[in-house]
Amino acid sequence: MLKKILYIFLPVSLLTIGFAGCNDDDVVDPLPETVPLIVEASAESFVQGETLTLTFRVKDDNKEGLSSNEDFDIYLSAKDGAIDVSKELFISFPSMVTFKKGEESLKVDLPIIKEGMKEREKRYVNIVAFVRGYNVTNSSQEIVISDLHYITMSIKSNSDRVIEEGASFTIQATLPVPVEDDTDINITVPEDQKSFYETLPTKLTIKAGEKSGEVIAATKHNLSPTKDEILVLEFSTLSVVHPLDNEKIEITMKDLEAEKGSKLLDERWVYDRPGLPFTSGTRKEGGEDAVIKKYGEAQSMSALTPHPNAELAAAGWKFYNAWEFHRVGNTNDMWQYKDAYDTYVPLCLAAQNTTTAQTSAAVINDQFSNIIEDGYLRMIEMKIKSNATAPAKGERDYGTAAFYSGSFANAYKANSTLILEGSRMEIRARVRGRKQGFNMAIWLWGNADSPYGEIDILENPATTDGNNRAFQTFHVGEDGNTAKSVNSLQTLSNMSEWNIYWMEWRDANTVVVGINGETTYTLTSANSIVNGNWPFTNERNPKGLKFILTMGAPNKWALNGQGDDWKPDANWDIGFRDYDNYKRDRDNENIPRLEIDWVRTYINKASITEYESTGVSKNGTKFY
Structure with a gap:
């Protein structure tokens, strides 16, 4: 009679490798009891010349040091979509490794090719492992392999890159691995746009051992009706190890005093500032309102507060409830x-x-x-x-x-x-x-x-x-x-x-x-x-x-x-x-x-x- 063991995958690092079960007619002896097989990876992002190390470990939450009471084979594959890249992207990639009886863990080194990738090339690779005869979940996860670890410039919590005039915004630099030394990114803007800012940092630094850095810029609020502006930020760095993935960002700065369009097409007929979030004040972070801390500004609302729109308030509409989709608070809260x-x-x-x-x-x-x-x-x-x-x-x-x-x-x-x-x-x-x-x-x-x-x-x-x-x-x-x-x-x-x-x-x-x-x-x-x-x-x-x-x-x-x-x-x-x-x-x-x-x-x-x-x-x- 075939005895199957469910190995539960618990992600310990940034990458977990799943096992896909399949039928087998051989009789196998189970481990002493159902235990998790934990798979650790050295990282989830790699570049040419680095080595991905997978660690397969038998562990029980209540019994440290539990070992296997049998040999079992782990089959490995690496694919980018339907393409087998085990030979294209790896120097030595085993199709099978054996977890030995009596062992608590097994380390598998997968060295990545040292050259050959194009500039800014990224390959998304599924590393799949399975054990024949075992019924297991989470069969596939992905790693990223590229020619270098690039620095990505962005506006924090603002993928649309749209702000209101007078608002502050955070310029953020991120990369998938910690930098070994302080890494500076220079920030410049066109000469004719400098007058749009109250404060404008000229440098952003990612500190040694960190994966990101950020600085805050603040714009001026022109109280006269003007027009929306496209702000241009340009970046440069002397780092050869971590070059920039993007050297320019454009931001749309909305004019708050711009004349409204038609009632059908302009949402400002409902709210003067439709993008301003509501807050109940019930979520705190460091003693502060977590919503305001995250977005910089919010409108406090409570039950039966008149609608912020004067005409709707006059019509008798009073606040009842909202779903604002803030990603603040703890999991299982919002x-x-x-x-x-x-x-x-x-x-x-x-x-x-x-x-x-x-x-x-x-x-x-x-x-x-x-x-x-x-x-x-x-x-x-x-x-x-x-x-x-x-x-x-x-x-x-x-x-x-x-x-x-x-x-x-x-x-x-x-x-x-x-x-x-x-x-x-x-x-x-x-x-x-x-x-x-x-x-x-x-x-x-x-x-x-x-x-x-x-x-x-x-x-x-x-x-x-x-x-x-x-x-x-x-x-x-x-x-x-x-x-x-x-x-x-x-x-x-x-x-x-x-x-x-x-x-x-x-x-x-x-x-x-x-x-x-x-x-x-x-x-x-x-x-x-x-x-x-x-x-x-x-x-x-x-x-x-x-x-x-x-x-x-x-x-x-x-x-x-x-x-x-x-x-x-x-x-x-x-x-x-x-x-x-x-x-x-x-x-x-x-x-x-x-x-x-x-x-x-x-x-x-x-x-x-x-x-x-x-x-x-x-x-x-x-x-x-």
Whole structure:
């Protein structure tokens, strides 16, 4: 009888190497008990001439020094995509090594070629190890091999490189390994831009033994209406060991006094400073507000504070709740850190892993979503074979993210807001990447045990990558088959930039949708599409509406599909299907993505108690 041992992989260093199990008919003697096989790597980034050392170690958390009671073979491979690079990138790469009986550990040196790589060349290599006859998880991880360790210049926590005039920003230099000696980077700007700064450092130093360094620059606030400026920062270094990967950064500095555009296209009709985060003041770091410390500035908000917009405040809207997607606080507070994917996943939202949502792509939020350092939620879809999550089954060609919130038991943090009569919900969002065939959607839906009612705050059925159609739609009826629909179609100038999409469930008879400062459609209980079946009341939806985020690709509507048996053309994903290496490609500009900066809810009731009168409780965690 075959006895299988589960070796649990615990990442100890920056790299873990997974084992893939396979069947074997030989009888093997197990170790004295199930124990973890820990794999340590000397680093995750290497250059020509260095040696990757893997250490395989048998260890038990309660019994130090546990050793193997049998010989077992470890099979190794190295691939860049489907290409075997074990001979191309390594001087000596064994296809098999043996872990000896009685040993506690095994070290394997994998020397990397000394020359031959091109300047700035990076190879993402999967090092895979497996033990025949053993059933093990985490079968593959990646390392990076390049010609040199380069210094990357960036603006900290600001990948978009957009600031407001008068703001400070942090110039950051990073590289994958510690420098041996102090390394200086010189900073210069064009002569005619020096007047834009209050303070401008001329040098940044990465101290010996460190992997990064940073300095702060501060701009001036010109109170007169001018225009947005493109600030140029240029860098240089004398280091030969660690040259610069990029020698210039351009930053867009927004003019705060610039005249507003149309109500439909300019989000400043809702907030003077839409990018300014909210803070509840509940998270501290070193005694300071962690949100303000991270972003430099934030707006303090508490329950029933009037809307910052004077017109909306006059209309009676008072603050109720927000999801700001700050990456502050500890894991299991606002987010969970997923080590296997290096992602930060929000806890205010749960997986929308229904069978319908996984028709073409597996919903794996741990892998395909991330609260990035800048402070917003990014959802992506990649052509990476992924197993659908329950209740769906089977392998899909794509992996994606999908979320929802609402109708949970009170203990769940994804039940942290209620969408009832008298609520206004705002979502600051943008759609980016190669999005042909997608229908990025932000929507509300009646709960499963309630009559059918759906409000699509945004749908973008993209027939082309540059499609900027913003649909806002109401569906009314007992179920999806008999539902009647009405929608508003707006064409925005650029959906890849931030816009505010909103919904007002004003009362038991009126629901309104809009974009930025524009009301686009008003639906009432007397509207001709309703025919007496009006679902938007607390009586009909006593648990409120669910909030849902989906990417919806490949989408029949977006791809102009016809017929019940429609299937997408084989080339529908031509814009992003070759980006199939998760570590290398997930941040590529071509990857389709839906990004949410924040979700804010206001109410028009005199008190929280009056608003929550249906008796449905919610989790009280503040995600702002």
